[in-house]
Amino acid sequence: MSEEIxxxxxxxxxxxRLFQEYYQRARETGTTEDFHEVIKPFANEVKEVNDQWxxxxxxxxxxxxxxxxxxxxxxSTSEHIDQLAIQSFFSTxxxxxxxxxxxxxxxxxxxxxKGVKN
Numbered sequence: 001m002s003e004e005i006x007x008x009x010x011x012x013x014x015x016x017r018l019f020q021e022y023y024q025r026a027r028e029t030g031t032t033e034d035f036h037e038v039i040k041p042f043a044n045e046v047k048e049v050n051d052q053w054x055x056x057x058x059x060x061x062x063x064x065x066x067x068x069x070x071x072x073x074x075x076s077t078s079e080h081i082d083q084l085a086i087q088s089f090f091s092t093x094x095x096x097x098x099x100x101x102x103x104x105x106x107x108x109x110x111x112x113x114k115g116v117k118n
Contacts, residue, residue, distance in 0.1 A: 002116050005060055008053040009112050012081060015046050016105050019088040023098055026091040039089050046085040054078045057112070066115050077108045 026032065033039055057074045080101045087093040 001056065001060055005053070005056050005116050006113060008049060008056060009109050009116070011049050012046075012053055013106070013109050013113075015049070015081070015085070016102060016109065019084045019102055022088040023093065023102075026089055026093075027095070030091050032091070033089050039086060042089075043082070043085040047082055050078055050081045050085075060116070068111060069115050073108060077105055080105050 054074060058071065061069060061071060061074065084098070084101055084105065087098055
């Protein structure tokens with residue numbers, strides 16, 4: 001189970017970095033990608049990995065106890081990821097809100113990797 005959680009967490013970290021790239025591009029160009037051809041397929045791909053990760057994390061958390069990882073954080077991070085997968089394509093997304101959510105996701109996923117590997 002730990003290897004799968006590590007794999008899924010690293011995959012979500014890659015997506016989180018992509019969110020940043022896509023957002024930067026949208027801000028610089030001021031254009032929005034086609035929703036049905038680009039945004040929706042990408043968001044669905046991210047959601048599939050995110051849902052697997054969330055389910056695995058809940059199972060893992062129920063079997064282990066961690067001082068700094070809680071169920072509410074898993075739910076919140078999962079929601080942020082789903083939102084960022086779509087918001088990253090829109091230049092009108094609030095920069096502060098986007099960056100705050102993106103950094104929160106990055107930090108928490110890194111903490112998950114530390115917690116699972118130890």
